[in-house]
Amino acid sequence: MKRRTLTTKIFIWLAVSNCVILQDHIENADKDSDSAKSEDIAIDVNGYILYCPCMGRFGNQADHFLGALGFAKGLNRTLVLPPWIQYVPGRRFPDVTSFSYYFKVSSVSEFHRVVTMEDFFDKLADKLWPVGGRTAFCYTTRNGPEENSCNAKDGSPFGPFWSAFDVNFDSSESYGPLNYDIHHGTAIADWTESYPPHKWPVIAFTGAPASFPVQTDNVGLHKYLEWNDVFASRGVSWVKANLPLGPYVGIHLRNGVDWIKACEHVGSSPNLFSAAQCLGYRNEMGKATKEMCFPTPDLILKQVRRAVKQVKAVAVYVASDNEHMMDFLGKKFKKSGVKIFKQQDPADPHLDLVILGKSNHFVGNCISSFSAFVKRERDVDGLPSSFWGFPSPKQAAAHTEL
Numbered sequence: 001m002k003r004r005t006l007t008t009k010i011f012i013w014l015a016v017s018n019c020v021i022l023q024d025h026i027e028n029a030d031k032d033s034d035s036a037k038s039e040d041i042a043i044d045v046n047g048y049i050l051y052c053p054c055m056g057r058f059g060n061q062a063d064h065f066l067g068a069l070g071f072a073k074g075l076n077r078t079l080v081l082p083p084w085i086q087y088v089p090g091r092r093f094p095d096v097t098s099f100s101y102y103f104k105v106s107s108v109s110e111f112h113r114v115v116t117m118e119d120f121f122d123k124l125a126d127k128l129w130p131v132g133g134r135t136a137f138c139y140t141t142r143n144g145p146e147e148n149s150c151n152a153k154d155g156s157p158f159g160p161f162w163s164a165f166d167v168n169f170d171s172s173e174s175y176g177p178l179n180y181d182i183h184h185g186t187a188i189a190d191w192t193e194s195y196p197p198h199k200w201p202v203i204a205f206t207g208a209p210a211s212f213p214v215q216t217d218n219v220g221l222h223k224y225l226e227w228n229d230v231f232a233s234r235g236v237s238w239v240k241a242n243l244p245l246g247p248y249v250g251i252h253l254r255n256g257v258d259w260i261k262a263c264e265h266v267g268s269s270p271n272l273f274s275a276a277q278c279l280g281y282r283n284e285m286g287k288a289t290k291e292m293c294f295p296t297p298d299l300i301l302k303q304v305r306r307a308v309k310q311v312k313a314v315a316v317y318v319a320s321d322n323e324h325m326m327d328f329l330g331k332k333f334k335k336s337g338v339k340i341f342k343q344q345d346p347a348d349p350h351l352d353l354v355i356l357g358k359s360n361h362f363v364g365n366c367i368s369s370f371s372a373f374v375k376r377e378r379d380v381d382g383l384p385s386s387f388w389g390f391p392s393p394k395q396a397a398a399h400t401e402l
């Protein structure tokens, strides 16, 4: 309560000193959008950052979110929390699902000022970013129907994402060579000098202002990305209703057709996708291997056995985008009495994430950003995780020698 009062005072001071008229002093960062009423929201005179999480599926978007959050904090602009872009099989256009559908807005705002995209467009956009004066930011122009333009709405998910908020762009701004690394170099000063908030109250990025995988300096921000109560308790209830009482091992088997293709690049990309989470950002812990990306059934069995023994598990929870190996694992663990579980089809990926996050031991895929989400969350909670094929016997030996 004390914090709320103080922050409100700061907002009023900022607003008055910048001649912003406030109708109602509401500290937007202190409330979840669930509780959003029809009140107005104080304008942040330091400006806003908007972006489309236009690359990849959930894991990639989560990596980008952490980077964008770090970036917004560095620039001292309010981050507009974008909805998640979700691809529904059989549907032509992706869905956009509110940030707060899964996560607590209040937790993110413990780190930095944020507002949901829904609230931004309901309550702020007309004043700050009126129709007719909307600029899209891109590093460099993108090919598309318009010459020398970000073509920010060209293609999917770009078009459907902005259309969900009735956004059309009136101009483009290429900001290269500015970058997003606010932890090193002169990025903060460069952005502030090139795009001061009084001239550019809103910077709307065509893609996320962040790197993939998430920059090492931003990994810890996962602490502020907390499942909301509905999702957290959905996970707890599922486990209670389906698993026997006792410790369980959670495993992620990433083995769909897209993954088979992705793993073919392991040889030429020693730090493929999220591999830095176990190998280090400069491959300090070795190079990505085929086994790490696409473990054999034997290796899976060996590691699950080890994990089960370690935590005295009574059950194994399997999450997968394709093949859960239920028969294989069921047969191998039959004698031991350890039971194997999965969600019924169609499995909800977010529920998989919650359940994996709470397991007593997690074995994930080091290359996958879906696994990386679980690993980061567990690190925040101090829970143990390991990866398929890592360390490989060779890597383990090399490390011991060091």
Ligand SMILES: Nc1nc2c(ncn2[C@@H]2O[C@H](COP(=O)(O)OP(=O)(O)O)[C@@H](O)[C@H]2O)c(=O)[nH]1
Binding pocket: 056, 057, 058, 059, 060, 061, 252, 253, 254, 273, 274, 319, 320, 321, 347, 348, 349, 350, 352, 367, 368, 369, 370, 371
């Ligand atoms: N339900 C479910 N879906 C998964 C699982 N693994 C991958 N997927 C789906 O495949 C997508 C993989 O893309 P992404 O999240 O970017 O992770 P990455 O490709 O593994 O780095 C996820 O977002 C899910 O939609 C899983 O264990 N369970």
Ligand SMILES: [Mg+2]
Binding pocket: 056, 057, 059, 060, 369
């Ligand atoms: Mg992906």
